[in-house]
Amino acid sequence: MANWCENCDRPEEGDVCTVCGGNIVEPVHGPIPWRWRLFIVASIIYLVWRIYQLISWIVH
Numbered sequence: 001m002a003n004w005c006e007n008c009d010r011p012e013e014g015d016v017c018t019v020c021g022g023n024i025v026e027p028v029h030g031p032i033p034w035r036w037r038l039f040i041v042a043s044i045i046y047l048v049w050r051i052y053q054l055i056s057w058i059v060h
Contacts, residue, residue, distance in 0.1 A: 002011035003024040015024050 002013055005012050005017040005022065005024055007020045007022050008017055012018065012024050017024060
């Protein structure tokens with residue numbers, strides 16, 4: 001995966017930008033927001049419930 005030069009707004013392969021000569025810094029990823037975690041958990045619960053309903057509908 002290529003690094004990104006913030007000054008030039010373009011991808012770069014090395015640690016120094018070939019256009020502006022600036023240093024390329026690895027992006028720091030923050031934690032997942034609690035809203036996304038809640039959304040993922042709610043989606044999993046919903047899908048499990050729908051699979052349960054499908055199985056019970058097929059069995060009966």
